[in-house]
Amino acid sequence: MARRQYYPTREVQPATVEVWRRAKGEPPAAARLVGLYRPGESGSFDYNPQEDRNPILSTVSIAPDGTRGVRELTDAIEHELTFQRETTAPVIGLFNDATADSATVAVTEFSGLVTRRRVRIAESLTMGGDLDDPSEQIFEYGPNEVPKYIDILRAGAMVPDFTYTGNDPETNGFTKTGSGLTEANAGGWRIDTTLSDAATYFEKTSWPGSAFSGGFTLELAIPPFVITSDNPSPAQCVAFRIEDGTHRFELTFDASGNVALNGGSSHAIANMRIRLVVATGGATADLWIGDTEVETATASGATATSGLSFGDLVTTDDADVVWPGFTYQLDSVPVRLAQTIYVAVAHSSGGAFTPDSNILEVTFANEGSGAGGSTGEFNPEPKDTYEMLV
Numbered sequence: 001m002a003r004r005q006y007y008p009t010r011e012v013q014p015a016t017v018e019v020w021r022r023a024k025g026e027p028p029a030a031a032r033l034v035g036l037y038r039p040g041e042s043g044s045f046d047y048n049p050q051e052d053r054n055p056i057l058s059t060v061s062i063a064p065d066g067t068r069g070v071r072e073l074t075d076a077i078e079h080e081l082t083f084q085r086e087t088t089a090p091v092i093g094l095f096n097d098a099t100a101d102s103a104t105v106a107v108t109e110f111s112g113l114v115t116r117r118r119v120r121i122a123e124s125l126t127m128g129g130d131l132d133d134p135s136e137q138i139f140e141y142g143p144n145e146v147p148k149y150i151d152i153l154r155a156g157a158m159v160p161d162f163t164y165t166g167n168d169p170e171t172n173g174f175t176k177t178g179s180g181l182t183e184a185n186a187g188g189w190r191i192d193t194t195l196s197d198a199a200t201y202f203e204k205t206s207w208p209g210s211a212f213s214g215g216f217t218l219e220l221a222i223p224p225f226v227i228t229s230d231n232p233s234p235a236q237c238v239a240f241r242i243e244d245g246t247h248r249f250e251l252t253f254d255a256s257g258n259v260a261l262n263g264g265s266s267h268a269i270a271n272m273r274i275r276l277v278v279a280t281g282g283a284t285a286d287l288w289i290g291d292t293e294v295e296t297a298t299a300s301g302a303t304a305t306s307g308l309s310f311g312d313l314v315t316t317d318d319a320d321v322v323w324p325g326f327t328y329q330l331d332s333v334p335v336r337l338a339q340t341i342y343v344a345v346a347h348s349s350g351g352a353f354t355p356d357s358n359i360l361e362v363t364f365a366n367e368g369s370g371a372g373g374s375t376g377e378f379n380p381e382p383k384d385t386y387e388m389l390v
Contacts, residue, residue, distance in 0.1 A: 005075050014039060014061035020073060021045060023053040024080065028073045031058055047083070050143065051115050051350025054083050085113050086349040090357045093378025095149060100336060100367035101157050105150040105343055105360060108380035113349040114146045120344045120356070121152070131342055131359065148380050152343065154364050156336055158217060160327035174202040180312060187225065188324035193237065193312040194228060201239075201311030208330060211244045211306065212282030215332030218242060220274040222324040226255040229319040234260035237317035240310045240326070247282035247300035253321075261287045262301050267294045272369060277332050288335045291368030338372035339364045 016038055020031040034045045034057070047055055058076040061069035070076050088109060095106040107117075122134035164172050166188035176182060178200030180193035193200050218240070226238050234252035241250045251274070253259050258266040259274060272290035279285060279297070287295040308328075312319055340363040344356040365373030 005071065007070060007075070010061070010069070012063050014069070015064040016062045018060040018062065019043070020058040020060070020076070021047075022056055022058075023049065024056055025053065028058065028076075031056075031073055049350070052083050052085055052348070052352075053350060055081050057081065082352075084349070084351050086111060086347050086354055089355040090345050090347055092343065092345050092357045092360050094360065094362055094374055094376025095378055097375050098362055098364050098373035100365045100370060100373070101154055103152045103154075103362045103364060103374065104376075105152060105345070105362070106378045106380050107148055107150065107345055107357075110146065110347050111349075112145075114347040115141050115143075115350050116348040116353075117141070117146060117150075118346040118348070118353050119150060120346075122342045123340070125342055125359070129359070131344055134342075134344070146347075150345070152341070152362070154336065154339065156333065157367075158219060158327070158329055158333045160219075161330050163327045164325045166323060166325035169202040173206050174204050176200070176202055178312070180318075185322045187222075188322045190320070190322050191311045192227075192320040193318040194230075194320050197315065197318055199312050199315050201309050201313055203307055203309040207307045209306075211242070211330065212247055212278050213244075213280070214330055215280045216242065216278035216282070217329045217331060217333040218276040218278075218326060219328070220324075220326045223257075223259065223269045223271065223274055224253055224324065225322040226253055226257075227320040227322065229253075229255045229321075230317040231319075232256070234258055234266055235317045235319075236314040237312045237319040238321050239313045241313065242276075242278075242308050242328075243303045243306050244282050245304065245306040246302070247278075248303035249276060249278060249285050249300055251276065255319075259287075259289070261285070261295055261298050264295070264298065275333075275335055275368075277334050279332060286334065288368060291335060291337055291366040291371075293335070336364070336367040338366045 016036050018036055019034040021034050022031040035043050037043055057079045058073055060076050090107050091109040092105050092107050095104040117139045120131055120134040120136045122131035124132045126132045179198045180196045180200030183190050191200055234254045236252055238253040239250055250262055251259055257269050259269050260266050267289055275288040277286045282300055284297040284299055286293055343360045346353040346356050363374045
């Protein structure tokens with residue numbers, strides 16, 4: 001019962017041929033008659049679908065006596081025609097300078113017929129210069145306009161759970177301890193204990209329980225500005241301390257632009273961002289200055305308290321410091337170094353894709369220093385140039 005209908009071998013040439021058309025994916029019942037042609041005749045038909053779909057032509061031979069070659073259109077001979085209107089490979093380039101987080105690729109050389117875009121990205125090239133094991137994403141636009149730009153975002157960016165911007169700490173969930181001078185200052189919040197000889201610091205009142213259970217990342221995009229300090233070395237009169245009830249990490253600073261972790265070696269800051277990355281559980285932490293990991297898996301100190309505090313934590317030394325602010329995330333987020341990727345783009349107007357575009361090499365900037373990113377000025381938008389006549 002599953003066999004096709006049997007038809008005897010043709011004995012006479014057809015007098016006419018019916019030609020039926022349907023789009024690929026449609027059933028034979030959806031076919032429409034194109035026309036009736038004598039052998040050797042040619043014809044044409046209009047075909048302009050919203051999206052490319054190969055047309056399928058079915059032909060039915062009719063003998064001089066009117067006998068049809070098949071009883072059902074399902075049994076007719078079929079011819080699939082390739083229908084692809086978008087065939088030119090697009091051209092891509094970097095629109096503007098890449099940052100540590102994103103790169104914007106501009107695309108040109110494509111028509112309004114495009115309904116789909118394929119973006120392929122690899123981290124290396126093969127010996128033949130092709131993308132090596134690329135990841136692929138297809139965007140569907142349908143009747144909507146296809147964008148001229150593609151934003152490529154690098155995963156793993158720090159997404160702070162808390163941000164302090166250097167204004168009054170007590171309006172940001174901190175309590176003050178000590179009698180030292182505290183006030184707003186250009187660039188941050190000033191804590192001056194040089195005249196009071198008293199420990200003065202701010203402690204966060206709402207602190208997550210088991211703060212280091214999933215790892216912890218503290219970042220000072222701008223290090224504290226130490227106007228003066230009684231101690232020439234990094235000391236607790238200029239300190240930032242985080243604790244989870246078992247583990248403690250403490251950053252201390254001096255007026256010469258150095259930082260130390262848990263009382264260890266001093267490291268020059270050179271006005272670069274500082275990132276402390278606490279491992280899951282809190283037993284160790286890495287210290288980054290800019291794009292350099294200056295300490296790896298430094299052991300935590302012991303503590304029985306839990307919280308975050310910054311300022312002058314001792315009475316033995318005093319300092320005058322401006323604190324610009326900081327952020328933290330309840331996760332371990334190391335600094336992302338410069339990274340190069342290779343990008344290719346192809347288009348489709350509903351069927352097959354065009355050949356890939358040129359392969360574009362893009363380097364994300366180093367997150368620590370912001371350097372090393374690819375430069376770009378490729379803009380597919382048409383521009384008018386007006387020359388001043390002087």
